[in-house]
Amino acid sequence: MNINWIRKQIPWIKNNKNKIYFDNAATTLKPKxxxxxxxxxxxxxxxxxxxxxxxxxxxxxxxxxxxxxxxxxxxxxxxxxxxxxxxxxxxxxxxxxxxxxxxxxxxxxxxxxxxxxxxxxxxxxxxxxxxxxxxxxxxxxxxxxxxxxxxxxxxxxxxxxxxxxxxxxxxxxxxxxxxxxxxxxxxxxxxxxxxxxxxxxxxxxxxxxxxxxxxxxxxxxxxxxxxxxxxxxxxxxxxxxxxxxxxxxxxxxxxxxxxxxxxxxxxxxxxxxxxxxxxxxxxxxKIGIKNIFDYECELKKYFVKKLSTIKNLEIYNSHTPLPIIIFNYKGVNAQDFANWLGTKGIICRSGLSCAKLIKNVLKVDSFVRCSLSIYNTKKEIDYLYKIIKSYKKGDELKKIL
Ligand SMILES: Cc1ncc(COP(=O)(O)O)c(C=O)c1O
Structure with a gap:
């Protein structure tokens, strides 16, 4: 599967060179x-x-x-x-x-x-x-x-x-x-x-x-x-x-x-x-739905493997197959953390993402959600990893205050 070709089909990616779009469960980007x-x-x-x-x-x-x-x-x-x-x-x-x-x-x-x-x-x-x-x-x-x-x-x-x-x-x-x-x-x-x-x-x-x-x-x-x-x-x-x-x-x-x-x-x-x-x-x-599925499962595994090594990161759904990942950075408000990731060019989502009753299961009031799609890459996950690793207590408040 040619990810470069796929990325070229999405004008948004070309027009937003320094951004990483990890909010695909909200809506996917549109091909030309x-x-x-x-x-x-x-x-x-x-x-x-x-x-x-x-x-x-x-x-x-x-x-x-x-x-x-x-x-x-x-x-x-x-x-x-x-x-x-x-x-x-x-x-x-x-x-x-x-x-x-x-x-x-x-x-x-x-x-x-x-x-x-x-x-x-x-x-x-x-x-x-x-x-x-x-x-x-x-x-x-x-x-x-x-x-x-x-x-x-x-x-x-x-x-x-x-x-x-x-x-x-x-x-x-x-x-x-x-x-x-x-x-x-x-x-x-x-x-x-x-x-x-x-x-x-x-x-x-x-x-x-x-x-x-x-x-x-x-x-x-x-x-x-x-x-x-x-x-x-x-x-x-x-x-x-x-x-x-x-x-x-x-x-x-x-x-x-x-x-x-x-x-x-x-x-x-x-x-x-x-x-x-x-x-x-x-x-x-053209890409093949099975190829999409396989690639997305691979992204999910990679994401979980890489990010679960970060000590303070709590991932709630590591074991599910699809590349929708919800997590919290211990002690940091989810919205503040997602906003901070936004300042680094990573577009994700915080809250309960319209599934408000899930808090009864997870016992948390909110989380950060990263949801990936076919045009996302391991390199983008590496960048997210690097950014989260660089996080220092209070960073999330600097831009907000
Ligand atoms: C599982 C699920 N059902 C229903 C909806 C509602 O979709 P729409 O807002 O396009 O009507 C969404 C949107 O996030 C969803 O994820």
């Missing part, structure tokens, strides 16, 4: 092919698909449907089951809203590793009289066995992230979903694949009801993502958005929504982003 495609849409096409009186509409429509097909490939499903949304947050809100109206008093299993976007939509529905929420006990660590143990006769929905945005784990989804459905085939499984899809595609859809993701987490544009809905849900579930593009008939009394995926795509879609997103997928395909 994605930026160019978005620009191409606005400079050559620029027309809304709803304008069926112009040839442009048909051209754009065709491109959107080709993109849908290319995007659907990453989870091995039919494009007919992919609904475009603004991202994982909207996707999970749509699912929680749709299921709430179906299963008013359903019990849902959640856990402390979830991102706010896979907690609050369910809380919101609960606060409006739907759902009861039960937390899986993951107090020791995230463990798939715990999920199985938590299932009771009351369990109706399990919503789960495949890769935590702070932990860097990978849930063995095909095995887990098969076990869940074996206990009760009617349990609805909602998978948040937002982080996972940056490192692997989904091959086995059997047993999964819903999948959500955001394109910007894996080299795509902001403001676009998808919800995969198993076919039965397309017919059964209520949409979140009502308006143009999702209705077949409107009378003075009522309306009929479409009975296909369009039903969930009310309003104007972010057309340029959809067209741009498929270029991100082509970019990944």
């Amino acid at each position: 092919c994605v930026i160019d495609k978005i620009s191409y849409y606005y400079t050559h096409l620029g027309i809304n698909t709803h304008n069926t009186d112009s040839e442009f509409c048909f051209k754009v429509h065709e491109k959107i449907e080709i993109a849908r097909k290319n995007i659907a490939k990453i989870i091995n499903c039919s494009p007919q089951n992919i609904c475009f949304v603004s991202g994982a947050t909207e996707g999970l809100t749509m699912i929680a809203h749709g299921l709430a109206h179906h299963y008013k008093k359903a019990e849902i299993l959640l856990n402390d590793f979830e991102h706010a976007s896979n907690l609050l939509p369910w809380y919101h529905e609960k606060n409006h009289g739907f759902f009861t929420i039960k937390f899986i006990d993951v107090s020791k660590w995230f463990d798939e066995k715990r999920i199985i143990e938590a299932i009771t006769k009351k369990t109706k929905i399990i919503a789960l992230t495949l890769t935590s945005n702070v932990y860097g784990n990978i849930v063995n989804y095909s095995q887990l979903c098969a076990k869940i459905k074996k206990i009760n085939k009617d349990i609805i499984i909602v998978l948040d694949a937002t982080q996972y899809l940056a490192h692997g595609w989904i091959k086995q859809l059997k047993n999964i009801d819903f999948i959500v993701c955001s394109a910007h987490k894996f080299f795509g544009p902001f403001g676009i993502g998808f919800v995969y809905l198993k076919s039965n849900w397309i017919k059964k579930m209520q949409p979140l958005k009502y308006g143009g593009g999702m209705n077949e008939i409107i009378t003075k009394k009522n309306f009929h929504p479409y009975n296909n995926i369009q039903k969930f795509e009310g309003g104007t879609l972010p057309l340029a982003q959809i067209i741009g997103w498929q270029e991100a997928i082509k970019f990944i395909d």
Whole structure:
């Protein structure tokens, strides 16, 4: 794999020569092919698909449907089951809203590793009289066995992230979903694949009801993502958005929504982003998702090996495979430390990174998170190591005070 070639594809790297970008779990940098495609849409096409009186509409429509097909490939499903949304947050809100109206008093299993976007939509529905929420006990660590143990006769929905945005784990989804459905085939499984899809595609859809993701987490544009809905849900579930593009008939009394995926795509879609997103997928395909995964695991191992030799550094997730690493420098406030690293050109993140319940597991109020991607290098990790090694008590306050 040619890391130099990959780095050359990312204009941000060239334009920010003295910076190291270690915040890829927040968003990845964008390759030129994605930026160019978005620009191409606005400079050559620029027309809304709803304008069926112009040839442009048909051209754009065709491109959107080709993109849908290319995007659907990453989870091995039919494009007919992919609904475009603004991202994982909207996707999970749509699912929680749709299921709430179906299963008013359903019990849902959640856990402390979830991102706010896979907690609050369910809380919101609960606060409006739907759902009861039960937390899986993951107090020791995230463990798939715990999920199985938590299932009771009351369990109706399990919503789960495949890769935590702070932990860097990978849930063995095909095995887990098969076990869940074996206990009760009617349990609805909602998978948040937002982080996972940056490192692997989904091959086995059997047993999964819903999948959500955001394109910007894996080299795509902001403001676009998808919800995969198993076919039965397309017919059964209520949409979140009502308006143009999702209705077949409107009378003075009522309306009929479409009975296909369009039903969930009310309003104007972010057309340029959809067209741009498929270029991100082509970019990944060119490198090979397995090559990406292998390289990232190597970076993680290198990072842990090197940085765990620093006496005062406490790493919380050394053993997980993906290159998301959370740590604290003993006795130093995480935000101050991350700010100090920022003054040295290292862009990372501090806090709880939207996974606020994880503090119940880790027993810390905040940490520094470094999350790496395919364009990061061992040399960059060496630089981080050198900087942290050079840290002297109080350094973090010098620029701040
Ligand atoms: C695991 C996970 N789920 C959901 C989200 C929400 O994604 P978005 O803000 O793009 O909707 C994120 C973003 O950090 C995430 O990491």
